[in-house]
Amino acid sequence: MLQYILKRILLAIPVVILISFIVFYIIQLPPGDYVSTYAAQMAAAGDNMTAEEMDEMRENLGLSGPVYEQYAVWIKKIVLHGDFGFSFSYNKPVLDVVKQYMGLTLVVSFVTLFFHYIVAIPIGIYTAVKQYSAGDYFFSGISFIGMATPNFLLAIILMFFSYKWFGDPLLGLFSPEYVNAPWSMDKVVDLAKHLIIPVIVIGIAHTADLIRVMRGQMLDELNKPNIVTARAKGVSNLKILFKYPTRAALNPIVSTLGWSLSSIFTGSTITAIVLNLPIQGPVMYNALLGQDMYLAGSWLLFMALLTVLGTLISDILLAWLDPKIRTEFRGN
Amino acid sequence: MKKSGMLWALLLTIAVIFAGCDGNNAAAPDTAKSNDPQKAEDSKPVASGVSTGSKEAPALAKLVEEGKLPKLEERMPAAGDIMVEQVAEEIGQYGGDWTMAWTGPGDKWAVGQPTEEALFRFNADGTGVEPNVAKSYEVNKDSTVFTIHLREGMKWSDGVPFTADDVLFYWEHMLTKETFGKKIYDAYYSVDPVTGERALAEVKKVDDYTFTVTHKYPSVQFLERVAIDNKWFFAPAHFHKTILPEFVGEAKTAEIAKEWGYEDAKAFLVDTGYYYWLHPQIPTLRAWVASTDPNSDQFVMQRNPYYWKTDPEGHQLPYLDRIVVTKVQDPSQILLGTLAGNYNLATYGAKDFTILKENEKKGDFRVLPWTQPSWTSAGIQLNQTTKDPKLRQLFQDTRFREALSIGVDRNEITEIVTNGIADPVQASVPEGVFGYQEGWAQKWAEFDPDRANQLLDEIGLKRGKDGFRTFPDGSDLTLTDIESSTNADSFLELLKKYFEDMGLKFNVKVVESGAFTDMKYANEVPINTEAISVANVAFRPDTLVPLRVITPWFGHYGLYTESGGKEGVKPEGDVAKILDLWSQLKASSSKDEINRIANEIYKVHMDNQWVIGYAGPTPTLVVASNQMRNVPEKAVWADEFRSLGHGHPAQFYLKQ
Numbered sequence: 012m013l014q015y016i017l018k019r020i021l022l023a024i025p026v027v028i029l030i031s032f033i034v035f036y037i038i039q040l041p042p043g044d045y046v047s048t049y050a051a052q053m054a055a056a057g058d059n060m061t062a063e064e065m066d067e068m069r070e071n072l073g074l075s076g077p078v079y080e081q082y083a084v085w086i087k088k089i090v091l092h093g094d095f096g097f098s099f100s101y102n103k104p105v106l107d108v109v110k111q112y113m114g115l116t117l118v119v120s121f122v123t124l125f126f127h128y129i130v131a132i133p134i135g136i137y138t139a140v141k142q143y144s145a146g147d148y149f150f151s152g153i154s155f156i157g158m159a160t161p162n163f164l165l166a167i168i169l170m171f172f173s174y175k176w177f178g179d180p181l182l183g184l185f186s187p188e189y190v191n192a193p194w195s196m197d198k199v200v201d202l203a204k205h206l207i208i209p210v211i212v213i214g215i216a217h218t219a220d221l222i223r224v225m226r227g228q229m230l231d232e233l234n235k236p237n238i239v240t241a242r243a244k245g246v247s248n249l250k251i252l253f254k255y256p257t258r259a260a261l262n263p264i265v266s267t268l269g270w271s272l273s274s275i276f277t278g279s280t281i282t283a284i285v286l287n288l289p290i291q292g293p294v295m296y297n298a299l300l301g302q303d304m305y306l307a308g309s310w311l312l313f314m315a316l317l318t319v320l321g322t323l324i325s326d327i328l329l330a331w332l333d334p335k336i337r338t339e340f341r342g343n
Numbered sequence: 344m345k346k347s348g349m350l351w352a353l354l355l356t357i358a359v360i361f362a363g364c365d366g367n368n369a370a371a372p373d374t375a376k377s378n379d380p381q382k383a384e385d386s387k388p389v390a391s392g393v394s395t396g397s398k399e400a401p402a403l404a405k406l407v408e409e410g411k412l413p414k415l416e417e418r419m420p421a422a423g424d425i426m427v428e429q430v431a432e433e434i435g436q437y438g439g440d441w442t443m444a445w446t447g448p449g450d451k452w453a454v455g456q457p458t459e460e461a462l463f464r465f466n467a468d469g470t471g472v473e474p475n476v477a478k479s480y481e482v483n484k485d486s487t488v489f490t491i492h493l494r495e496g497m498k499w500s501d502g503v504p505f506t507a508d509d510v511l512f513y514w515e516h517m518l519t520k521e522t523f524g525k526k527i528y529d530a531y532y533s534v535d536p537v538t539g540e541r542a543l544a545e546v547k548k549v550d551d552y553t554f555t556v557t558h559k560y561p562s563v564q565f566l567e568r569v570a571i572d573n574k575w576f577f578a579p580a581h582f583h584k585t586i587l588p589e590f591v592g593e594a595k596t597a598e599i600a601k602e603w604g605y606e607d608a609k610a611f612l613v614d615t616g617y618y619y620w621l622h623p624q625i626p627t628l629r630a631w632v633a634s635t636d637p638n639s640d641q642f643v644m645q646r647n648p649y650y651w652k653t654d655p656e657g658h659q660l661p662y663l664d665r666i667v668v669t670k671v672q673d674p675s676q677i678l679l680g681t682l683a684g685n686y687n688l689a690t691y692g693a694k695d696f697t698i699l700k701e702n703e704k705k706g707d708f709r710v711l712p713w714t715q716p717s718w719t720s721a722g723i724q725l726n727q728t729t730k731d732p733k734l735r736q737l738f739q740d741t742r743f744r745e746a747l748s749i750g751v752d753r754n755e756i757t758e759i760v761t762n763g764i765a766d767p768v769q770a771s772v773p774e775g776v777f778g779y780q781e782g783w784a785q786k787w788a789e790f791d792p793d794r795a796n797q798l799l800d801e802i803g804l805k806r807g808k809d810g811f812r813t814f815p816d817g818s819d820l821t822l823t824d825i826e827s828s829t830n831a832d833s834f835l836e837l838l839k840k841y842f843e844d845m846g847l848k849f850n851v852k853v854v855e856s857g858a859f860t861d862m863k864y865a866n867e868v869p870i871n872t873e874a875i876s877v878a879n880v881a882f883r884p885d886t887l888v889p890l891r892v893i894t895p896w897f898g899h900y901g902l903y904t905e906s907g908g909k910e911g912v913k914p915e916g917d918v919a920k921i922l923d924l925w926s927q928l929k930a931s932s933s934k935d936e937i938n939r940i941a942n943e944i945y946k947v948h949m950d951n952q953w954v955i956g957y958a959g960p961t962p963t964l965v966v967a968s969n970q971m972r973n974v975p976e977k978a979v980w981a982d983e984f985r986s987l988g989h990g991h992p993a994q995f996y997l998k999q
Contacts, residue, residue, distance in 0.1 A: 287672050
């Protein structure tokens, strides 16, 4: 097992290096660079730059060399100094920008994650056990709607009702008076209030997805011989349900848990923009848009790392959960 | 309503308002029409009642009591040198926040312009300048020596005296050394009327509160040009001495830059030398000074206890305690926030007019339309130097431009694109703005498709089998409009229809704004919808005289001038005439002559119509909550006048 994990980690290194280069290259592909974006932004405010000033700025920011040269400088700094470069638009080191948004991103992600497991798993089990009942149709209907509705649209609809009924669209994660305030009970309550819409909106698509997966798996498992045997032996229904089919049905959920690792750290993007959430998604989106390449590059690299790591975690979790897979490892 | 009342209350942190939600609403209607002096008289006792006769904000008075702040008289300039700011409606009350939104520190001018304190600022109607940071000035007869007086006893926001040394320091150690990434501004050069040679001005200190600017040749418009080019002709010497490489050495500056979080010293010096108002560490002369990191989700500017202006009754300004700026991901959230009452003073384009008006009552705000000196709200510029030689020839043909102008029904454009707000007129200087010409608005404005087609036939653009016209030699003719946003979509859709009716292939290509800038510099933008908006060409020639690569219509003519003839396209004909007029203007020695020449420049534009407009200008909408008073109802919105800053925000106040 340990050997297997070590092997996987070693294999991940070239993958991450390759991804980091591709990422860096792709960021450079579109026409224009940070300086031209910056010049456009300044021009919109009546603050025009000359071509000469732009060239000078490129020189200062180290954007005038070829791609591979910029890449080499960037990677060298990461490996030698743990320095991920500098975000032009924030005028801050990349790590500081990431740190600034990490706390709230994790809060939103974990609350959302918690929400969708708490809601989806019981409903999935219920709809499978009571297949074709009124409740099944109701939840299945809801989950199809949830899967088919774009998140941001749902966000807009909820914001509209919030504005119509409460006079406040509940943008952001805090009311204005709490944004810079130190943490207090009131601030937590305020945060909780503002979290309702984002959590429902971001969580709903996953929840719907998960309900379907859970239901399908359960239906497969419910008629397996081991269940029939258990039932014949007179084991209580509830005990059977949780001991055998539920445990087996959790397999695909656990195997995808690792994949959500990168989305936990970035949070959602479009929904976050619509709801004005101060989390990583929009930061990354704007970095890509504004060609703030070290910030964008670091983020994409980070996400690649998390995806690789997430897959590994999933494998380990599966091995722990499913004896059949565990045996395969041993066979290795 | 109850909810927003709560928000307000916490926001203002003034207990009085807790009970006053209904009171606010009741008060709103009768203050709306309180322009008469009678009303202002009435409100006096109220104001002094709240501030208990004190001439300073309660929070500051408390600090003085505690001994943490010098007395008001010691903080303000000498009695005769205090600047008295006229109030727009009535004497205000202290307290409250100006809540607004921005998209982050990139949006620096959103707080930069309204809080700006220039040495000289434009007067209310924008015809000239008046002293602001400066107390007064004298000019000699031939406009070469400007003696500028400062206010005795005036202080920076950290309490350090502001003197002529701060001006001299800025001039000697920052501007002429180009430490903050800007070249020495044009305003400081005078031009020899004979040879056209440029000479840099000399700046000398006379005493602590007086300095002179001496030009070699007459520079009649020096003060106006400074008010635009270099609004702040001063910097806190005591602060910059601690960071400039000249004083602390390159290594130390680089180290300080690192400490502040900057990658390189250059970016650090640009940010601290030019965009200084975003940094809490840097003292300013503004009514509010930064107090939090601009990168956080909420940027707060606090009142400057050393602010040097009072209202006519001697209360120290500003009235408002803070400016609280919330960061939003998308500009549309600013609109949403205004409707919900989260932002009490914001500005919008005319496209939001309907939604704002619909919610005026519910949102408890008022919409104040400020006019813009803009030529058009829906128009196109034809790049006179566009790359394709055949297209260039076509764009330079007056008949072609006339055809494009009269082949479009302006009535439909104004109805659909501007909700009928704009007039169906040609791109021209609007009435009341300098450069207005009789009959310009009506030039080529009548919809006449027959004549348009006739003109195109005359040029030799023959219709092919598919109904589209080709060049006389039979090659494909496609007009391509390059846009950096989708804002003009509805207009361009209509335009495409009309152009295709005339047999002209018309494509719109939307590119990312950075790429657009690159294309502009590479002369790859044949057509663009940018609008010309300028208060007076003599003050700011950028968009009408090809001096640099900025405005689409003159394309690489600008590069030619900028590079001194090394690159770009050599201006000919009427464009050369404009440049000629401009050099005459710069060297002229009287205001009348300058006005005459500036008017000539406008006339050349009227003759050529390189910018074709299909709808008149629309106003900028200033949206103020009904509690926010003293916001001028009518004013000119122009970058030159610093947009909202033209309304003098220091005297805005929240009625409680």
